[in-house]
Amino acid sequence: MLVNIANAQAEAGSEVSVLIINELYEQSLVNSLDKRVNLVFLNRKKGAITPWFIVRLNRILERSKPDVIHLHRSDLYHFVWGKKLKSKVCITLHALPKGLVRREGVMHIVWRKIKKRSVLYSNVVDMDRIPHVFTISEVVQKTLYDNYGVESTVVCNGIVTSCFVSRPKTMPKGQLRVVMVSRLEHDKKGQDLLIRAAAALQGTVTVDFIGIGSSMEYLKSSSLPNCMLKRMYVFLVSKRKTTWRLI
Numbered sequence: 001m002l003v004n005i006a007n008a009q010a011e012a013g014s015e016v017s018v019l020i021i022n023e024l025y026e027q028s029l030v031n032s033l034d035k036r037v038n039l040v041f042l043n044r045k046k047g048a049i050t051p052w053f054i055v056r057l058n059r060i061l062e063r064s065k066p067d068v069i070h071l072h073r074s075d076l077y078h079f080v081w082g083k084k085l086k087s088k089v090c091i092t093l094h095a096l097p098k099g100l101v102r103r104e105g106v107m108h109i110v111w112r113k114i115k116k117r118s119v120l121y122s123n124v125v126d127m128d129r130i131p132h133v134f135t136i137s138e139v140v141q142k143t144l145y146d147n148y149g150v151e152s153t154v155v156c157n158g159i160v161t162s163c164f165v166s167r168p169k170t171m172p173k174g175q176l177r178v179v180m181v182s183r184l185e186h187d188k189k190g191q192d193l194l195i196r197a198a199a200a201l202q203g204t205v206t207v208d209f210i211g212i213g214s215s216m217e218y219l220k221s222s223s224l225p226n227c228m229l230k231r232m233y234v235f236l237v238s239k240r241k242t243t244w245r246l247i
Helices: 002-011 027-031 049-063 076-080 106-114 138-148 191-200 216-219 228-231
Strands: 016-023 038-042 069-071 088-094 132-135 176-181 205-210 232-239
Touching: 016 049, 038 049, 049 076, 069 076, 076 088, 132 138, 176 191, 191 205, 191 216
Parallel strands: 016 038, 069 088, 088 132, 176 205, 205 232
Antiparallel strands: none
């Protein structure tokens, strides 16, 4: 979606820069960016926090003289220096809010590593400090306010509907084929529920998942009920295409 938004903004005449922080990225997505989009690679190793990375990030932001700084994750706000830059920061919450608004202390993180426990997930770190917060639905907006007291503006996800060709309104003969294009994160996306439904219908529906994510192995495993039926009627494809025709 970032590619679509950046390209649309560039087409509208805005000066757009995309900063890729980590050295992990998909080249095909980079290649699909409009040539008018200024692309900057910081090449940080995933999870590394060094003074040089923070200094370089803020130098680039200052030289760009942005009107708006949109962060991919709210915890990056901590690395933006100065009142002037911080005042231009905004964030979009794409999922229901979860976790703490403050980072865990060093001792908590060390304790978790000693106990071999994962760091608590949070998508709302520093959310109450960011001056401009957007949410993708009224449900997310209400939950964010009720649970954290953070006000936000609803901006629905931009979907390029021209990429989808509608099927006729007649029902298909035989099996109904369902295609889900999404990150494989069943806790957020509910792919496990769709698998359970497909298995329970015993052949009247097939499901194709197109995407990658942390739940790939879980969705492939036999830990879900009706695993034999699941293997017959559910397929996972790791790559996504720009345009899909529903048939």
